[in-house]
Amino acid sequence: MAKLLELRDLSFGYDKDGPLLFEHLSLSVGTGEFLIIKGASGSGKSTLLRLICRLNTPRSGSILFKGRNTANIPPPELRSKVTYVAQIPQMIEGTIRDNLLLSFTFAQGRRKAAPDDATLERMLEAFYLHGVGLEQSASKLSVGQKQRLSIMRAILNVPDMLLLDEPTSALDAESAAMVFSIIERLNTEEGKTLIIVTHSDYSPAVPRVRKCIFRNGNLECA
Numbered sequence: 001m002a003k004l005l006e007l008r009d010l011s012f013g014y015d016k017d018g019p020l021l022f023e024h025l026s027l028s029v030g031t032g033e034f035l036i037i038k039g040a041s042g043s044g045k046s047t048l049l050r051l052i053c054r055l056n057t058p059r060s061g062s063i064l065f066k067g068r069n070t071a072n073i074p075p076p077e078l079r080s081k082v083t084y085v086a087q088i089p090q091m092i093e094g095t096i097r098d099n100l101l102l103s104f105t106f107a108q109g110r111r112k113a114a115p116d117d118a119t120l121e122r123m124l125e126a127f128y129l130h131g132v133g134l135e136q137s138a139s140k141l142s143v144g145q146k147q148r149l150s151i152m153r154a155i156l157n158v159p160d161m162l163l164l165d166e167p168t169s170a171l172d173a174e175s176a177a178m179v180f181s182i183i184e185r186l187n188t189e190e191g192k193t194l195i196i197v198t199h200s201d202y203s204p205a206v207p208r209v210r211k212c213i214f215r216n217g218n219l220e221c222a
């Protein structure tokens with residue numbers, strides 16, 4: 001199986017000279033894998049996702065994406081291939097269309113064709129955002145609606161890998177099931193590699209799932 005992502009002997013702590021949150025952490029993720037990461041609150045799950053997309057910098061060790069050290073990949077380029085969806089959805093001031101097409105306003109995103117309104121509207125329906133118009137202000141949406149929009153925005157970016165941090169934490173059971181089914185299709189039909197942090201009992205119905213637990217600074221994967 002081709003390695004897409006490799007964490008090698010990674011150590012990280014928030015304060016330069018302070019204690020380490022984890023050390024000697026290694027992980028290999030193959031193309032098309034579906035990783036679920038669980039672990040107690042504060043164990044370091046979000047930090048790990050943030051390290052992978054260069055929102056944090058390791059104290060030591062390296063992260064390789066397609067064999068390249070991510071320290072040498074400019075963040076916009078890396079994030080167009082490895083897209084992170086934060087636990088607390090972030091919207092820019094503007095319409096829902098502005099937010100969905102955000103990546104296409106940057107040089108990296110302009111290389112891809114921006115989807116038209118009809119495509120965006122079909123996607124809003126698929127994400128149970130019926131009645132939400134593209135011209136509407138994004139700031140007036142509920143947290144659960146923003147959470148779904150931020151996942152849509154990440155998918156529109158057409159990354160190789162999606163890092164989803166508790167993607168359904170603000171959703172009711174029905175909406176959560178719908179988001180998970182979309183995520184599973186991305187994996188099984190489009191071959192996207194996924195790493196999902198979740199506290200839910202979610203167990204995906206996909207063939208290449210791997211479950212990991214973050215515990216005492218170690219990532220234990222089945």
Ligand SMILES: Nc1ncnc2c1ncn2[C@@H]1O[C@H](COP(=O)(O)OP(=O)(O)OP(=O)(O)O)[C@@H](O)[C@H]1O
Nearest residue numbers: 014015021039040041042043044045046047048087
């Ligand atoms: N910006 C920061 N500065 C300093 N410490 C931080 C920062 N962000 C997180 N931490 C600390 O690092 C540890 C790991 O945080 P992280 O958010 O990665 O945990 P988590 O496993 O994702 O938790 P949760 O399940 O509650 O989201 C926690 O002790 C947290 O307080």
